[in-house]
Each structure stands twice: as C-alpha cells, then as structure tokens.
Amino acid sequence: xxxxxxxxxxxxxDFVREAKDLFEExxxxxxxxxxxIYKRTIRLxxxxxxxxxxxxxxxxxxxxxxxEDMFYVEDELLSKHPYHHMGLFYxxxxxxxxxxxxxxxxxxxxxxxxxxxxxxKTLQLASxxxxxxxxxxxxxxxxxxxxxxxxxxxxxxxxxxxxxxxxEKLLExxxxxxxxxxxxxxxxxxxxxxxxxxxxxSWSLDNVKKxxxxxxxxxxxxxxxxxxxxxxxYSDEVISASNRVLPHRYQALGHYFILLEKxxxxxxxxPRYENNSPPDYFVNFCDxxxxxxxxxxxxxxxxxxxxxxxxxxxxKGLRVLRSGLLxxxxxKGRFVPSQAxxxxxxxxxxxxxxxxxxxxxxxxxxxxxxxxxxxRDKGYHLIFVDDYPCGFVVSDGNKLxxxxxRDWIQG
Numbered sequence: 001x002x003x004x005x006x007x008x009x010x011x012x013x014d015f016v017r018e019a020k021d022l023f024e025e026x027x028x029x030x031x032x033x034x035x036x037i038y039k040r041t042i043r044l045x046x047x048x049x050x051x052x053x054x055x056x057x058x059x060x061x062x063x064x065x066x067x068e069d070m071f072y073v074e075d076e077l078l079s080k081h082p083y084h085h086m087g088l089f090y091x092x093x094x095x096x097x098x099x100x101x102x103x104x105x106x107x108x109x110x111x112x113x114x115x116x117x118x119x120x121k122t123l124q125l126a127s128x129x130x131x132x133x134x135x136x137x138x139x140x141x142x143x144x145x146x147x148x149x150x151x152x153x154x155x156x157x158x159x160x161x162x163x164x165x166x167x168e169k170l171l172e173x174x175x176x177x178x179x180x181x182x183x184x185x186x187x188x189x190x191x192x193x194x195x196x197x198x199x200x201x202s203w204s205l206d207n208v209k210k211x212x213x214x215x216x217x218x219x220x221x222x223x224x225x226x227x228x229x230x231x232x233x234y235s236d237e238v239i240s241a242s243n244r245v246l247p248h249r250y251q252a253l254g255h256y257f258i259l260l261e262k263x264x265x266x267x268x269x270x271p272r273y274e275n276n277s278p279p280d281y282f283v284n285f286c287d288x289x290x291x292x293x294x295x296x297x298x299x300x301x302x303x304x305x306x307x308x309x310x311x312x313x314x315x316k317g318l319r320v321l322r323s324g325l326l327x328x329x330x331x332k333g334r335f336v337p338s339q340a341x342x343x344x345x346x347x348x349x350x351x352x353x354x355x356x357x358x359x360x361x362x363x364x365x366x367x368x369x370x371x372x373x374x375x376r377d378k379g380y381h382l383i384f385v386d387d388y389p390c391g392f393v394v395s396d397g398n399k400l401x402x403x404x405x406r407d408w409i410q411g
Contacts, residue, residue, distance in 0.1 A: 003035050004034040004035050004193055004194060004200065005031045005032055005034055005035055007200065008031065008034065008193070008200070009031070012203060014204070014205045015190070015203060016031075019031065026248065029248040030246070030247070030248045032248070033194070033247040033248040034193050034194045034247070035194070036194065036247070036251075038194060038195065038251065038252070038253060039072040039073060039074075039251070040072070040073040040076075040091060040093075041064060041070050041071065041072055041073060041091070041092060041093060041094045041097075042061070042070065042071050042073060042078070042089040042090060042091055042092065043069050043070050043089060043090050043092045043097055043120075043123075043124065044069045044070070044071070044088070044089050045087055045088050045089060045090065045123075045127075045155050045156075046069050046127055047127060047155070047156065048087070048088055048156075048388060049088050049089070051063065051068065053088075054071065057083075059075075059078070059081070059083070060073070060074035060075035060078070061073060061074060061075075061078075062074060064094060067094070067097075067101075070092075070094060070097060071089075072251075073091075079091060080410065082358060082363070082364075082367055082385060082390075082410075083358075083388075085154070085367065085408060085410065086154070086343075086385065086388050086389075086390055087153075087154030087155045087156060087343060088388060090120060090123055090151065090155070092120045092124075093195075093252065093253055094245075094250075094251070094252040094253075095191070095245040095250070095252040095253050095254065095255035096120060096121070096184075096253075096255060097120075097121075097124060098245055098255060098257065099121070099182065099184070099255075099257040100121055100124040100125055100128070100182065102257070102259065103125075103128075103180060103182070103259075105128065105179055105180045106133075106179070107128065107129055107130035107132065107133055108129075108130055108132035108133050108271070109129065109133050109134075109179040109180055110133070110134045110136075110177060110178050110179050110180075111125050111129065111133065111134065111135050111136070111178065111179065111180045111181075111182070112136045112138065112170075112174070112178045112180070112181045112182070112225065113125055113135070113136070113137045113138065113182045113184075114138055114167060114181060114182060114183040114184070114185075114218065114222075115138075115139055115140075115183060115184045115185055115186065115218065116137040116138055116139045116145070116148055116162075116184070117139035117141055117144030117145050117147060117148050118144060118147035118148055118151060119137065119147060119148030119149075119150075119151040119152060120151075121182055121184055122135065122137040122148055122151070122152065122157075122160065123151055123152065123155050123157065125180075125182065126152070126155065126157045126159070126160060129159060131158065131159055131296075131309040132271070132273075132309060132310070133159055134159060134161070134312055135157070135159055135160040135161070136160070136161050136163060136174075136178075136315070137152070137160055137161070137162045137163065138162075138163040138164065138165060138167075138170065139163075139164060140164060140165065140166055140167075141164065142164045142319070142321070145162055145163075145164045145321050146321065148162055148321075149162050149321050149322045150407075150408075152322070152340075153326075153339060153340040153343060154343060155343075156340075156343040156344040156389075157325075158307065158308070158309070158324065158325040158344060159308060159309055159312075159324065160322070160324070161312060161315050161320065161322070161323050161324065162320070162321040162322040162323075163315060163318055163319060163320055163321070164319045164321060165318050165319055167217075167218050167220075167221045167222075167225075168220075168221050169318065170221065170225060170318070171221050171224055171225060172317070172318075173314050173315060173316070173317065173318060174225050174314060175224055175225070176224065176225070176226065177225065177314065178225055178226050179226075181222055181225060181226055183218060183219060183222065185211075185214070185215040185218050185219070186211055186214055186215070186218075187211050187215070188203060188207050188208045188211045189203070190203070190254065191247065191253045191254030191255055191256075192253065194247070194253060195253060222260070223262060226262045271310075273309070273310035273311070274297060274310055274311035275295060275296055275297050275310060275311070276297055276298055276311075277298070278293055278298040278305075278307075279298065279300070279305065279330075281330050281334075281335045282298070282305060282327065282328075282335060284335075285328075285335045285337065285380075288352070288379055288380065289350055289351065289352050289380060289382070290350055290351020290352050291345065291349060291350045291351070291352075292349065294307070296308060296309045296310065297309070297310050297311045297312075298327075299311075300330075301323070303329050303330050303331055304326060304328070304329045305326075305327045305328055305329070305330060305335075306323055306324045306325060306326055306327060307324055307325045307327050308323070308324035308325070312324065325340055325341065325344060326338045326340045326341065327340075327341045328341055337380065337392055337403075339391055339392075339404070339405035339408065342382055342389050342390070342391045342392050343389055343391075344389075345382055345389050346389070347384055347387045347388075347389075350382055352377070352379065352380065352381045352382065353381065353382050353383075353384055354374070354376065354381050354382070354383050354384065354393070354400075355384045355385075355387065356383065356384070356385050357385070357386060358385055358386050360385075362374060363385045363390075365402075366383055366385075366390060366391070366393070366402060366404060367390070367404065367409070367410045368409060368410060369402050369404050369406070369409040370402060371399055371400065371401060371402055372393065372399060372400040372402065373398075373399050373400075374395075374399065374400050375395075375397065375398055375399075376395040376397075376400065377395060377397070378395050378396060378397050379394065379395060380392055380393070380394055380395075380403075381393050381394075381395060381400070390404070391403060391404040391405065391408075392404075
C-alpha cells in the first residue's frame with residue numbers, strides 16, 4: 001500500500017507547493033506525519049465518571065498526558081462496550097476537543113454550537129455548563145442532528161435545545177443573545193488525510209476556495225448573534241500557520257482554531273427564571289418510582305412531556321429536534337417514561353431500582369432488548385449496571401419486560 005506522503009507528492013502538486021511555503025524547514029516532518037498511526041481517543045463523561053473509575057475498570061485505555069478527561073484507546077472493540085452505550089464516554093479525536101478547552105465562560109452562560117452534528121463538541125460544552133446555562137446545538141442537516149439528539153440522551157444532557165436551521169435563520173430569534181458561539185465550520189479537510197482516504201482523493205484548490213466561501217457565509221451572522229463581550233470560537237481541520245494543533249508535533253490530527261471577542265459596552269441583565277409544577281400524571285409516576293421530581297419548568301408538546309431548569313422559548317418558529325429533556329409521553333391514560341429521562345437518574349435518587357454488575361448475564365440481556373427472568377414488585381423499575389442508569393423495565397411480578405430504546409439495542 002502506497003504511503004500517503006507518496007500519493008500527495010505524486011498527485012497533489014498544488015497542496016505540496018502550499019505546504020512547502022507554509023512549513024518551510026518543517027515540511028518533511030509535516031508531510032511524513034500523514035503516515036503516522038493515530039490512536040483513537042475517548043473523552044470521559046465527567047458528570048458521571050473520572051480517571052479513578054477508569055483505573056478500577058477493565059477498559060484498555062492509556063491516559064493522554066496533560067488532558068485529564070481523555071484517553072487513548074487500546075481496544076478497537078471499545079465502541080461496542082456497554083459503557084459506551086451508557087454514556088460514560090464518547091469517541092472524540094484529541095485535536096477536535098481542543099477548541100472547547102480554550103473557551104472560558106461562566107457555568108450559566110448562553111452558548112451556541114453552530115455546526116454541531118454529530119454532537120461531540122455539544123457534549124463538551126454541556127459539561128462546562130450548570131443547569132442554569134442554556135445550550136443551543138444547531139446544524140443545517142436534520143439527519144446528522146438526529147445523532148446529536150441520541151448523544152445528548154446518552155450523556156444525560158438536560159439543558160440543550162437541538163435545532164436544524166441555516167445560520168442566518170437563527171438571527172430572527174437570537175439577535176445579540178449568546179455569550180459564547182462555537183463554529184466548527186465545514187472545511188477542505190487536510191487534517192483528515194491520514195484518517196479518511198476519500199478526503200485525500202477529493203482535495204483540490206477549487207474545493208479549498210469553495211469551503212472558504214462557505215465558511216465566510218456561515219461566519220457572517222456570528223457578530224449579530226453574539227452579545228457584547230461574548231466569545232466566538234471558529235475551528236476547522238485545515239492546516240494553517242496559526243494552528244494550535246500541528247500533526248507533526250502532537251499525537252493528533254491537525255486542527256486550526258481562532259478566538260474572536262465582540263467588544264462593546266452593553267451589560268447583560270440578570271436572568272429571571274420562570275418555573276412551574278409538573279402535571280399530576282408525572283407526579284404520580286414519580287411517587288410510584290420513589291423518585292423526587294426536580295424543580296424547574298415542565299411543558300407539553302402534543303402528548304410528550306419535557307423539562308428544562310427554567311423556561312426557554314426563544315426558539316419558537318424554528319425547526320426543533322429536541323427542546324430540553326424529554327421525560328416521556330402521556331398516552332391512553334398512562335405515562336410512559338423515555339430513555340432520555342432514565343439516563344438522568346442517579347442511583348441514590350430512586351427507590352425502585354434494580355442493580356446488576358457488568359459481568360451479569362442479565363445486564364447483557366437488557367442491552368440486547370430481551371425479557372429478564374427476575375421477580376420484582378409489579379410496575380416500572382430502573383436498571384442500573386455498575387451503579388449507572390441504563391433504562392426502564394416493567395415487572396409483572398415474575399419477569400421484567402424490557403423497555404430499552406429500540407434503536408439502542410445491541411446485537
């Protein structure tokens with residue numbers, strides 16, 4: 001198999017010329033970096049686990065030096081591990097995690113992830129926000145944003161609104177609203193040559209110019225969406241002289257990002273949170289579970305019940321895929337809880353809980369969507385594996401009917 005360097009130098013003279021001008025004496029190191037073997041990395045869901053959990057587990061991981069929540073993956077089958085499906089970690093390229101690390105904002109900030117799908121940076125932004133914060137995750141592609149919805153459900157993110165709109169459309173609702181805006185713009189992808197051969201084959205200067213125009217188009221609304229003194233992080237995978245992450249200097253793919261600050265004298269008013277009480281059917285369901293529902297704002301869309309820490313409604317009229325935490329659906333006189341709701345409950349917050357160890361056959365039956373022979377009191381129970389929530393079951397007194405979300409089931 002030909003080396004990537006050889007393919008580039010044989011078939012991509014425009015790229016070689018640009019790279020030599022940019023890197024000068026570092027050119028050989030740079031071009032050879034495309035043939036390095038890059039290990040995959042995961043980022044921990046720090047709302048649930050930490051390095052101590054990893055050290056005590058059987059996961060084949062090695063820590064990334066100087067990055068507390070990231071690990072190199074030593075087992076390529078890790079993506080099939082139940083912990084992944086339980087939202088304990090997320091596969092994210094090391095360099096892709098860097099832009100959010102350099103963003104410093106208050107836990108109650110209003111944050112926009114402009115080009116969010118499939119949601120890796122949305123999850124990272126959420127980890128830096130308190131329940132008082134607001135996170136809007138937007139991507140123009142509805143199909144790709146469905147992956148974002150799934151990921152925020154796994155990670156138990158409660159304060160995110162998932163949108164699918166063109167950037168200029170957001171201005172109708174969010175003029176000068178956001179404290180922080182992250183734009184992970186589409187790019188010509190030179191940083192991805194080592195990972196994806198299709199990017200290598202499709203590269204051309206014409207494509208570089210096309211993506212440059214697209215990035216400008218996406219970036220134009222940023223100034224008007226941001227509040228005075230707010231921050232904007234603009235990132236992509238194009239190799240640039242102002243890179244913070246260069247592939248020949250780090251064990252990571254190339255990544256470029258810049259920080260923009262909107263200067264002004266306008267002061268933001270202190271927020272006034274609007275809360276309410278949940279409907280009786282949800283109160284009764286929580287009582288049966290032995291779960292104390294949270295204070296906050298409850299609202300219904302059709303027959304579905306949602307929760308946010310406080311009323312969030314600036315996104316009215318936009319294409320919304322998810323608005324806060326989906327608690328479940330009231331249908332035919334009964335409440336059916338959601339998978340998303342299950343993932344937010346901690347082991348000490350609920351009475352009707354069933355605990356299995358990861359090595360228990362019943363745990364694997366649950367992830368496969370099978371019925372479990374386990375006698376429990378009738379009604380809903382929440383399954384925990386190694387003390388982390390996985391989803392609901394319904395007991396008939398003799399066996400447990402599996403309520404694990406269908407598109408999460410592992411074969």
